[in-house]
Amino acid sequence: MTGDAEIARVLRNLAKERGAERSFCPSEAARSLAADWRPLMPEVRRIAREIGLVATQRGQEVDPVSARGPLRLRLPPGD
Template identity: 60%
Template sequence: MIPEEAIAATLMELAHRRGPRASFCPSEAARLLSPDWRPLMAEVRRVAADLPLVATQGGVAVDVRSAKGPIRLRLAE
């Protein structure tokens, strides 16, 4: 199990590296945290919901908690 703090730190590091206008796939964070990253995806999304990040689908903001399918994350403005 990856600690929530490690997930949050990885998500925020990726977001800050990209800057306020660029987004990233949550799987990028999961891949940095574990070679067996797929099982982490639900936890990565759950942690992202409590961070100053915006989730989007097709460029439109969505609720990370209820979004189905692929999302992207970026810093909240």
């Protein structure tokens, strides 16, 4: 099982690689952690919220845990 710290590390790395102006799909993190990545998605979204990443849908900020459907993650402004 993939731990919270490993998920957080992957999310931070993806966010830093993209920089403040670009976003990424949370599935990119899940896919890099496990071949069977879909079960990881709720944890990836939860941890993204915990570490302060901004989640958006169609350009609007949303809660990554309660949002339904695809979303994007990015660094908060100023990071």
